[in-house]
Amino acid sequence: MAMSVNGSAPAEVDVVVVGAGFSGLYMLYRLREQGLDAVVFDEASDVGGTWYWNRYPGARCDVPTVDYAFSFDPRLERDWTWSEKYATQPEILAYLQHVADRYDLRRDIRFGTRVSAAAWDEAARRWRLRTGHGDEVTCQYYVMASGCLSLPKTPDIEGVDRYRGEVYLTGRWPHDRVDFSGKRVAVVGTGSSGIQCIPLIAREATRLTVFQRTPNFSVPAHNGPPPADRLARLAADRDGYREAARWSRGGIPMEITDVSGVTAPEDVRRQRFEAAWQAGELFAILGVFNDQGINPVSNELVAEMIREKIRAIVGDADTADALCPKDHPFGTKRPCLDSGYFETFNLPHVRLVDLRRTPIVAITEDGIDTTGESFEVDAIVFATGFDAMTGPLVSVSVSGMDGVTLKDKWEHGPATYLGLMTAGFPNLFMITGPQSPSVLSNMVVSIEQHIDWIADCLRRLREDKIDRIEPTPLAEAGWVRHSQDCADITLYPRANSWYMGANVPGKPRVFLPYIGGVDAYRRACQEVTENGFVGFRLDGPAGSRCNDGVIRRLQPDVAMVLDLMASLELPPMETMSVADARAFIEALAAERPPGPDVGEITDGVLPGPAGDLGYRLYRPPSAGPHPLIAYFHGGGWVLGSQDSDDPFCRDLCARTGAVIVSVNYRHAPEHRFPAAADDAFAAAGWIAANAAALGGIPGPLTVAGWSAGGNLAAVVCQLARDAGGPEIAGQLLLTPVTDADLGRPSYSANGEGFVLTAALMRWFWDHYAREPDRAQPKASPLRGTLAGLPPAVVVTAEFDPLSDEGGAYAEALASAGVPVRHIRARGHVHTSLTMVDAVISGAPVRAEMAEALGSFWPEPVLG
Ligand code: NA7
Secondary structure, rough: OOOOOOOOOOOEEEEEEOOOOOHHHHHHHHHHHOOEEEEEEEOOOOOOOHHHHOOOOOOOOOOOOOOOOOOOOOOHHHHOOOOOOEEEEEHHHHHHHHHHHHOHHHHHHHHHOOOOEEEEHHHOOOEEEEOOOEEEEEEEEEEOOOOOOOOOEEOOOOHHHHHHOEEEHHOOOOOOOOOOOOOOEEOOOOOHHHHHHHHHHHHHHHEEEEEEEEOOOOOOOOOOOOHHHHHHHHHHHHHHHHHHHOOOOOOOOOOOOOOOOOOHHHHHHHHHHHHHHHHHHHHOOOOOOOOOOOHHHHHHHHHHHHHHHHHHHHOHHHHHHHHOOOOOOOOOOEEEOOOOOHHHHHOOOEEEOOOOOOOOOEEOOOEEEEOOOOOOEEEEEEEOOEEEOOOOOOOOOEOOOHHOOOHOOOOOOOOOOOEEEEOOOOEEEOOOOOOOOOHHHHHHHHHHHHHHHHHHHHHHHOOOOOOEEEHHHHHHHHHHHHHHHHHHHHHHHHHHHHHHOOOOOOOOHHHHHHHOOHHHHHHHHHHHHHHHEEEEEEEEEOOEEEEOOOOOOOHHHHHHHHHHHHOOOOOOOOOHHHHHHHHHHHHHHHHHOOOOOOOOOEEEEEEOEEEEEEEEEEEEEOOOOOEEEEOOOOOOOOOOOOOOOOHHHHHHHHHHEEEEEEEEOOOOOOOOOOOOHHHHHHHHHHHHHHHHHHHHHOOOOEEEEOOHHHHHHHHHHHHHHHHOOOEEEEEEEEEOOOOOOOOHHHHHHOOOOOOOHHHHHHHHHHOOOOOHHHHOOOOOOOHHHOOOOOOOOEEEEEEEHHHHHHHHHHHHHOOOOOOOEEEEEEEOOOOOHHOOOOOOOHHHHHHHHHHHHHHHHHOOOOO
């Protein structure tokens, strides 16, 4: 096996690839397959990338190795046998060397060569690169296969240079064996690298002191032979198994549970946790419950069960306590897989120093000084992590259009399209770049997916005689937002992790990887190409084309709800009888999360114009009186009751600190227009008159409603103004019906596929009001006189057939001199904002709504 081929760099190639790890090797293979002329540069003296540098004792992958392997060539898989469930670094390196030799890749790799600068030449439509040896190379496409965890963080500790003993960095470990026998050793850092090497260093060292700043969650790897069940599945159907991995959430075939930690009984919780603990797999412990990544209560259940294990393993109670992570939800920092890590602290010569109690003051000539003690040591091992994901990309001077560097462009955080490219840097591809699943997934599956996409893209560009590709700013901004939306519904941004860039001083705090899943991500990438390179500008000698757009605009949890509903293949509601539609809505309501607790909920009746009307009252826990809101439920005047909007009313009560009186009005078709409007107006009058008895502050009343209830709230304001009372403080109209004109653009753009359809809306209107009545302001408040109405908060949802009429009402109110706050719920559908605790992305919108309502009342009363 040749260790290093180091011929001079060619002056001109089609493609330059930086990095000869998993990514660079496979990229080269695919480029050659297409007959492209490519060269790979790597600073190292051999292939391996991450697995070349991270040679510290105990270094292993933390994804089962049968899954952490290339799948592009069945013969390669057949000819290679892994010896362990989690292979060691030497075995993975040997595998990559085998791959390089098997496909004769080394002849196009220049080892010991760093690309020191790269600049785009727009006139020539080529990248100009300079290597550390001073060579100039130009290429049409430049691929950064430089890895996510390849740039070690330099230990940012005072006095590092002064120390006279041996210093090791886990990410830059020497090639010769390091012998710690007879030595006093310090390890700084307890991430995966520290946790993997500590048990092995403890076997040799006479004394081992572990300096821990943040304890980490770790579960036993239960290493051994490759798991028989996976091998059997692979043997039975290799292609099926690999395809399942490609379309899985994390890049490994596995079942996703539907057990929620919040609702599961204690014995089920325990049993699921124990099974995951025994499995010794990251994705198993990350998937004990379906809600542990988003719900703090569910997450804490898993976290505490792990802490119980730590306390059971570690003999000394103080040490055990210090080893228990408490400052971040489980999984939000990458958990570790260990082999005897916690047990190591039971050894008499191993000691844990908790840097939270006694921080490091400085490294001295002989060791480490903390605020509590001085430690003399013969060797220090820094397992202090990496400038992850963006570090390797911006550490080289890469300048794109107009000389702007990637570092400057990403000053406030990376911006990419699909984690593959970035605007302003034509023909530059990143493998597993920020905003792609990368480190949250099985890296090899994600690497293959990126490279296949790039290879396919280059082939298509050549076929179409395109020589320049660049994402548009619109597409990029949309993807960055979507990636952020995905992170925001999880607990991940709550941790100071390297996923957030929080481990490197001065690095912007942005969630770096894409958390929407390998499957969802792959689908997005496919759609981009299948729909004509959405969001890319393509140029060639024959001209330019650009199918500009944003590939994912729905909130991710809204998209999940829509997918789920589509998979149920329910009959459209407008094809049901009214009775069946009502029963269906009730059945759905029985399945939903209940919403937050409030102080008190009571049911009552109030007098309506044609008999009693039921209502439900929600009272905040604090001593009253409180502002008072009369609320009208949604359901197209046909469906619903004071029950149907229960979670939303609880949420409104909890967020605003107001008493909510949710009124059940008469429904169509039994009681057609104007019954509902008359009931709503009468109810508002009664609630205002009885404010004190209901626990409300006497005086102006606030009215609120969702959908058809929003229509009623708007109508009540007009009727009250015209009748000279009751006095209304303000109106909250949530995705309201304001007009019977079904011809607005949002009806056609959002008329299908977003729960409330144009057809269903027509069905509602047909049941509610006769054609000639619909033009009356009492049915279509947009057609009424709007001057003199109370201030309004109007919420519209982007993917709602009603979004245009809601927006039109907000505009018309403003034109009539009414103070209006228009909240546009980006990526939401008509129903998603009321899906409390089921659609988490609705919560910030409801928070904004509640804050806006506060302006109706004299004093801030947010509860
Ligand atoms: P990590 O996970 O970033 O861990 C680095 C550790 O070093 C972590 O415990 C840090 O504590 C600690 N650290 C960093 N700087 C200091 C200073 N100045 N003083 C004390 N302690 C410090 O890197 P790894 O190499 O272990 O793992 C990276 C990934 O590789 C891993 O997740 C797997 O995906 C493979 P902190 O948490 O910042 O308080």
